[in-house]
Amino acid sequence: MDGTIKYALVIGAGTMGKGIAQWLAQSGVRVSLCDLRGEVATDAQKDIELSWKKLVQKNKFTKEQVDQMGERLNACAVSDIDGSDDAPDLIIEAIIESLEAKNKLFADLDASMPEKTIFASNTSSIPIARLALAVTPKRRERFLGLHFFNPAPIMKLVEIIKGPGTKSELLSHLYLWFQSKDKKPAICADSPGFIVNRVARNFYGESFRIIRHEHPAKVKALDEVMRKCGGFKMGPFELMDLIGIDVNYDVTQSVWKDFFLEPRFAPHPLQRKMVESGRLGKKSKQGFYHHDD
Numbered sequence: 001m002d003g004t005i006k007y008a009l010v011i012g013a014g015t016m017g018k019g020i021a022q023w024l025a026q027s028g029v030r031v032s033l034c035d036l037r038g039e040v041a042t043d044a045q046k047d048i049e050l051s052w053k054k055l056v057q058k059n060k061f062t063k064e065q066v067d068q069m070g071e072r073l074n075a076c077a078v079s080d081i082d083g084s085d086d087a088p089d090l091i092i093e094a095i096i097e098s099l100e101a102k103n104k105l106f107a108d109l110d111a112s113m114p115e116k117t118i119f120a121s122n123t124s125s126i127p128i129a130r131l132a133l134a135v136t137p138k139r140r141e142r143f144l145g146l147h148f149f150n151p152a153p154i155m156k157l158v159e160i161i162k163g164p165g166t167k168s169e170l171l172s173h174l175y176l177w178f179q180s181k182d183k184k185p186a187i188c189a190d191s192p193g194f195i196v197n198r199v200a201r202n203f204y205g206e207s208f209r210i211i212r213h214e215h216p217a218k219v220k221a222l223d224e225v226m227r228k229c230g231g232f233k234m235g236p237f238e239l240m241d242l243i244g245i246d247v248n249y250d251v252t253q254s255v256w257k258d259f260f261l262e263p264r265f266a267p268h269p270l271q272r273k274m275v276e277s278g279r280l281g282k283k284s285k286q287g288f289y290h291h292d293d
Contacts, residue, residue, distance in 0.1 A: 004089070004177070005029055005089045005090050005177060006029065006030060006089055007029070007030045007031070007032075007086070007088045007089050007090075008024050008029050008030070008031045008032075008088055008089065008090045008091070008092065009031070009032045009034060009081065009088040009090070009091045009092070010024070010031060010032070010033050010034065010091075010092045010094060011034050011035070011078060011081075011091065011092070011093050011094065011095060011105065012034075012035060012093065012094035012095040012096075012122075013033050013034070013035035013040045013041040013043075013044035013075070014044075014094065014095075015150060015244070015283070016094045016122055016148065016150060016152060017033065017035075017044070017092075017094035017095075017122075018033065018044040018047060018048060019148070019150060019151050019152030019153055020092055020094060020122065020148050020152045021033040021044070021048065021073060022048045022051065022073075022152070022153045023148075023152045023153040024072075025048075025069045025070075025072045025073040026069055026153060027181045028072070029072065030072045031072060031073055031074075032074050032075070032076050032088070033045060033048075033073065033074070033075050033076070034075070034076045034077060034078050034080070034081060035077065035078065036077070036078050037077065038075070038076060038077030038079075038080070041075035041076060041077065042075045044075065045073060045074070045075040048073065049070060052066040052069060052070070053066070078105075081109075081112070082112060083112040083113040083114055083117075087113055087114050087116070087117055088113075088117055089116065089117065089118065090117070090118045090120065091109060091113070091117060091118070091119050091120065092120045092121075092122055092146055093105060093106065093119070093120065093121045093122060093123075094122040097123065097124060097125070097126065097247070097250045097251065097254065099126055099130060099131070102121060102123070102126065102131055102134075103130075103131060103133070103134035104134070106119060106121075106131060106134040106135050106143075107134045107135065109135075110134070110135040110136060110139050115138065115139075115142075117142070118142045118143075118144075118170065118174075119135065119139060119142060119143045119144075120143075120144055120145060120146040121144075121145050121146070122145075122146060122147055122148055123145060123147065124147065124193075124197050124247070124250075124251045124254075125192060125193050125194075125197055125250075125251045125254035125255050125258070126254060127190055127191075127192070127258070128143070128144060128145045128161050128162070128163040128164075128166075128190045129163060129164045129190055131143070131145075131163075132163045132164060132165060137165065140163060140164065140165030140166070141165050141166065141167045141170070142166075142167070142170060143163050143165065143166060144160065144161055144162060144163050144166045144170065144171070144174075145159065145160070145161030145162075145163070145190070145194070146158060146159070146160060146161075146174075147159040147161065147194060147196075149196070150242065150243055156182070156183055156184040157183070157184050157185075157186060157196070158178050158183050158184070158185045158186070159185075159186055159188050159194050159195060159196065160174055160175060160178075160185050160186065160187045160188070161187075161188055161189075161190050161194055162187065162188075162189070162190060163190060164190070171187055175187060192254070192255045192258035192259055193251070193254075193255040193258075197251055197255065198255060201252060201255055201256075201264070201265050202264065203236055204236050204240065204248065204252065205252070205264065205265070205266070205268065207222055207226075207235075207236040207237065208268035208270055208271065209268070210222060211270075213270065214270060214273070216288075219237045219288050219289075222235060222236070222237065223235025223236065223237050223238050237287075237288040237289070238288075238289070240281060240287065240288065241281035241282050241287035241288055241289055241291070242281065242282055243281070244280055244281050244282075244283055245271065245274045245275060245279065245280050245281045245287050245288075246275045246280045248271070249267060249271040249272065249274075249275050252265070252267045252271065253267055274287065274288075
């Protein structure tokens with residue numbers, strides 16, 4: 001591998017997949033954004049194009065730049081994917097946090113993609129070693145985790161997670177490639193939650209323990225303290241609304257289980273209550289805050 005990614009495939013057109021695809025297109029990479037349902041990918045592409053138009057109005061990009069980025073981006077259904085001569089250099093999986101769903105996808109891709117294609121998961125917490133079991137030993141040399149952060153076009157950090165068979169040369173090449181694209185890569189071990197999500201469990205967990213139960217005034221006050229005194233750009237409850245309370249809950253459960261139910265990583269009942277009531281944050285218009293836009 002020469003370290004160059006010219007064509008990438010992002011599978012999963014949700015918040016993270018959409019953001020990763022947008023960043024890739026902005027970085028000069030030709031990218032296909034795919035989803036199980038083609039119409040979901042098409043809608044995500046439209047959202048990206050609308051975002052670019054707004055950035056032109058803010059003088060962040062020129063119209064010419066946006067036109068070029070648009071030419072590099074296309075949407076498709078997962079059923080349209082094949083391992084032809086135009087196979088991607090890199091595939092980034094960004095579907096739901098389900099080991100079963102991810103392993104099925106990787107097994108199918110392994111059977112159809114050429115040896116050159118790198119497989120990566122954007123998982124927040126599932127060990128890369130478990131995901132790598134879905135592919136052949138040879139593919140495991142080019143299998144790793146690439147964990148982006150929301151919003152992917154803005155957040156600089158990318159965690160590069162080594163799998164049990166990942167070649168060190170591949171890690172080094174990707175590290176340099178992300179640096180060349182103005183990201184801040186960090187190579188980390190394949191441990192529960194990796195770096196950021198492991199540390200972040202206490203950011204969220206202690207916040208829940210402070211408010212104890214659903215209390216809008218306490219939520220607002222704690223977020224304000226963390227922003228104004230703690231120096232955080234967003235408070236814990238604001239951030240959960242942005243990420244998705246369901247996503248945050250899934251990651252919390254995963255890390256807790258992988259640390260053998262260690263109390264400091266335990267989920268809080270309020271997380272489950274919010275998810276079960278459908279209050280998932282910004283994407284459902286209601287979370288710890290109301291979201292009308």
